[in-house]
Amino acid sequence: MNDPKTDTDTEAAARWAVARARALGADQAAAEVSADRGLAVAVREGETESVEYTDERVMTVSVWCRAAGGMRRGAASTSDLSEAAMERTVRAAVEIARCAAPDPAAGLPDEETLQTDFRDLDLWHPFEGGVAGGVELARRAEAAAFDADHRIVTTEGARFQTSEGGFTLANSWGFSAGYRYARHELSLSPIAEDASGMEREDDWTEARRVEDLLSPERLGARAAARAAARLGAQSLANGDVRVLFEARTATGLLDILEELLSGRALYRKASCLLGREGNLIFPRHVNVEEDPYLPASIGSGLFDNEGCAGTRRLVVEEGRLAGAFLTSYSARRLGRRTTGNAGGAYNLRLTSAETRASDTFDVMLARLGTGLLVTEVFGHGVNPVTGDYSRGASGFWVENGRLAYPVAGVTLAGNLLDMMASVEAVGADEHPEGARRTGSLLLPKMTVAGG
Template structure:
């Protein structure tokens, strides 16, 4: 369905399902319960050689229930949402919870803690225009493919894709919370190839937005995939040694992601975080902030309330380089003697856990070219694969590809190398460029890291 009437109909159905699940759980013997009901629809179109390669369309309603009984919890989910299925789910969840281990920190929010805003009005996280049909998506994918193939040296486009998804959700709980919203995603991508045999190289470009109107033109995405691929022609291994490394903005968010993982209350509460003793201590260079804003309009991770019904709000995770707080849901907050940061997320068949929404790292004032000049000799990383990251010690090792830098200039493309260091040391040496891109769930510029180990030829 599209339009206001369709959205209201979806919301009404999902609200009724979620509230029915909670009622059934209480009737079956649960002390507390919360439930999610979701309606999802998606279309994905792949083209190759100017023709349709694959089309996928999915639509359905799924429900999930969590019950709590005296510090014990269990979660169940189903795609059957009939009255008999709801009653059966509730009985099964209660039986499972009675056999679960006790955790006295588990429990729903108090009514006074709950968000008063129960929808996403003003956040604009669901495109309210007519949903694109498969014909329109195929046209977008074909335009991206054509643009990539137009670049001299591109031998083929492995795939070009355009997709759309919309998800409506409703959360209800026995503490009185009941609220929901919709979210949409539009995406275009292309993967281009140059060369043949052992000399073959590939790269890609992809963009996604909440609103179709905010997407770049598909020709821009196709051209970018081609340019990135052609730049990789003739890639070889770099020398081995200790060098500065510039994480391109395509991958720099992964570095900040490791910091966020270490500041996650789940890891801290288990004692399995290399930042477990770092609260109110420097973890980034002085003057660098890492903020979170779940209320940015039209951004992919925005949400008015978290998965436990608490109101979301902007906050500083790192301020002036100093770690100011953990990312917490209710249970991890209670374990650490702190309030939840309204960061809970959950799936249909899983309990809440802390996560981040729309993070922003302070950009620098130097351009990428200026940072390359300061590097002199080193490595620019544009893609990574595989990972060996010790969450307790911060020891870090990843496969990487990118470009070798000599005399402050990109000299040649690089593949088949490994980069290594310790995250705590690496993050304290960061220099940020001024090239962060908008519309990302993690708005992070290119980052220069000093003194890492490169294992290549």
């Protein structure tokens, strides 16, 4: 079951930890050993502000000891991979397990749920540019922002981060596998100023391959345009308005959906979607797909944190709730089978059967007509049990399909169940970054309260 790209050092350490735990009396054991190297550089007004290196090796051991009423679990970790330190860590995990309360749902995943298809997902593309290369990317992004608009008076800096590494996960079922990975991010925070005051904007690009990042020049120009467009922002009168969530803001709905459908939320009865599987939660034209196996994607992975295989599937199919995000533990609590989501959801994409290639952002603005374009939401005003939604927002007031003026200092309120059920249209303007994808989302009504 070995992946040919697994680092032999992490594999040997993980296998050793599992064997040692079993020798010390654990009925089941799992160990993950990872090695990760990272670089982060920050530039502000053309000068290098910071350079940070990381080089970490970590071993985490989980063991289960059988007892009346279920399994007792213990876990311990160490960043010291000397044999003496690993021995202490394994012993600590076993001692903790012997003192823990038994749990009938605890234990390794069922053996038949473990991954056996070790395809190459093309996730490992280390950055070869070193400090100088990282600083150059950040400087180019910041310089592009200054060049794009004279109202960009300063920045809070440009930052390039890169990491790469590998890991092995092993358990006492005989599973032992891992893979190498890399990810890179370039971000920028320009500040615009005019007679009305100052406005700040954050923008970023991330990818598995550096060449897939948005160019520093495009990122800088885009961030500058967004910051300058916010100048002179106004509030709004209280009332119900049509709302268009910009694509990159709309992806937040998928994060909320993941939270509501997590096994933990479901077995704790802390989700407004509890008991709604098989029911319509979106209009029939909406689907939400999960795909763990997209090559070179930020949200891809060969298996979850337990070694279980994920599945390409529709979580929402023609508007109906068709699935959840379960670990082995939460699945047992719910009397179900793991979906391979220990560690969270993989790539999620919301689409509409009614979307056409011609449904650009400008077309979506025209469909909005008069209402609020939301480009940012903030705060934590989401109640997962009731679905009540109340968050700070900023964006633009739109009249007759055209941007009228920027908006800030408003509260956007509604209910998640109503928001999902009322999705009127999904744009073709997908935001290309990250593990969550959707076009802009048009909703017929939400409540706005001015500051």
